[in-house]
Amino acid sequence: MTPEIFGLVVCAAALHAAWNLISKKAAAAAGHFVFSYRLISAVLYAPWVIYILWADGMSWSVPVVVFIALSSILHLGYSLCLQWGYHAADLSVVYPMARGTGPLLSSLAAFIWLGEQPSTFGVLGILSVVVGILLIASDGKLRRFASPQAWAGVRWGLFIGLFIAAYTVTDAYSVKVLLVAPVILDWLSALGNALIMAPRAWLRRTSMMQQMRGKWGYALAVGALSPMAYILVLYALQRGGQVSLVAPLREMSLMMATLAGFFILKERASAARLLGCAVIVAGVVLLAR
Numbered sequence: 001m002t003p004e005i006f007g008l009v010v011c012a013a014a015l016h017a018a019w020n021l022i023s024k025k026a027a028a029a030a031g032h033f034v035f036s037y038r039l040i041s042a043v044l045y046a047p048w049v050i051y052i053l054w055a056d057g058m059s060w061s062v063p064v065v066v067f068i069a070l071s072s073i074l075h076l077g078y079s080l081c082l083q084w085g086y087h088a089a090d091l092s093v094v095y096p097m098a099r100g101t102g103p104l105l106s107s108l109a110a111f112i113w114l115g116e117q118p119s120t121f122g123v124l125g126i127l128s129v130v131v132g133i134l135l136i137a138s139d140g141k142l143r144r145f146a147s148p149q150a151w152a153g154v155r156w157g158l159f160i161g162l163f164i165a166a167y168t169v170t171d172a173y174s175v176k177v178l179l180v181a182p183v184i185l186d187w188l189s190a191l192g193n194a195l196i197m198a199p200r201a202w203l204r205r206t207s208m209m210q211q212m213r214g215k216w217g218y219a220l221a222v223g224a225l226s227p228m229a230y231i232l233v234l235y236a237l238q239r240g241g242q243v244s245l246v247a248p249l250r251e252m253s254l255m256m257a258t259l260a261g262f263f264i265l266k267e268r269a270s271a272a273r274l275l276g277c278a279v280i281v282a283g284v285v286l287l288a289r
Contacts, residue, residue, distance in 0.1 A: 008236040009249045015229035016253035019222045025215070032208040033219060034079045035201045039194040040223030042187060049187045058184060067174045071167060071185060072192030078163035079193070085156030097157020102164030103248035104130050109169045110243035114176075121286045122245055128283025129248040135276030168247050175238040182234030186227050229253075245287050252280055 023033070052058075082098070107126050110116040174180045201208055212219070236246050 002240070005236045005239055005241040005246070006249075008232045008239075009241070009246055010252070012229045012232035012236070013250050013253035014256055015225050015232070016250065017256035019225035019229060020253070022218050022221050022225070025218050031080065031197070032201065032204075032211050033215060033222075035194060035197040035208075036212060036216070036219040037223040037226065038079075038190045038197070040219055041190040041227045042194050044224055045183065045187045045190070045227055048183055052181050052183055056181070058181065059179070061178075064174075064178050064180060067170060067178060068180065068185060068188050069192070071171050071174065072189040072196075074163055074167035074170060075189050076193045076196060078160060078167060081156070081160050081163060085160055097154055098160035098164065101130075101158055101161030102168070103251050105161055105165035106168040106247035107244035109165055110172070110247075113169060114172065114243060116242045116244045118244060122242075125283045125286030126244065126248045128279050128286060129251055132276045132278075132280030132283060133251055135272050135279060165247075169243060171234060172237045172243045175234050179238075182231045182238060185234060186231050190227060249284060249287050252284055 023037075085098070104126065107118075111118055171185060174185050175182050233246060233250055237243065
């Protein structure tokens with residue numbers, strides 16, 4: 001992995017951690033918040049998209065249209081399933097399963113579908129990141145996965161992880177093979193999400209305005225940071241980054257969010273979570289080799 005690609009993914013992870021910390025403050029608004037920040041993203045990034053289309057143009061084809069539409073559907077499915085999963089089960093189970101299985105499945109799909117060749121260091125790095133994620137999110141208390149409620153969370157986590165893997169590999173194919181500009185791909189995905197959710201938002205506009213009261217600033221921040229975090233990942237892939245390495249590396253955002261919780265939010269720094277951070281760092285070192 002080149003220093004340029006490594007730097008892009010690390011910056012993306014930092015932005016991902018930042019917007020997730022912000023979005024937690026608006027968790028109660030659920031689907032209305034998703035619609036709001038996706039719509040804001042489409043508005044904020046429209047000038048950049050217009051400039052790219054004017055300066056460089058874009059080659060349209062049936063595969064390009066199909067993969068852009070598929071990307072939009074997969075990202076929307078991921079966002080909604082994440083909210084449904086949090087409603088049906090504990091966040092402490094759903095989140096680690098989703099973030100742990102997502103990069104693992106992405107890497108497996110890249111080996112099989114994109115023909116990427118796994119290295120010994122790469123495989124060890126992937127496994128280290130996944131183990132670190134589970135340690136941080138579970139706080140080392142793996143027995144919490146034994147209850148029936150936890151198994152509901154495991155199922156939702158695996159389902160969400162499938163969405164993460166699917167959109168990661170699909171978008172990688174779009175930018176690496178079909179040569180779709182990352183900014184355009186993410187913008188069309190956000191616009192598609194907003195258009196799909198618009199009828200529901202209109203029918204429930206009174207409820208949306210009530211639930212979004214005091215949260216528009218959060219939606220603006222997430223609408224600005226979330227696309228940039230993913231666009232940097234797409235640029236890393238377009239510049240030759242392997243999905244099997246980039247996907248787990250971007251999950252170091254969980255480690256960054258955990259450290260921010262320790263130092264900014266003054267959350268408890270347990271031994272298991274500190275160990276999880278160390279294991280992720282070890283995985284990152286292996287992936288960077």
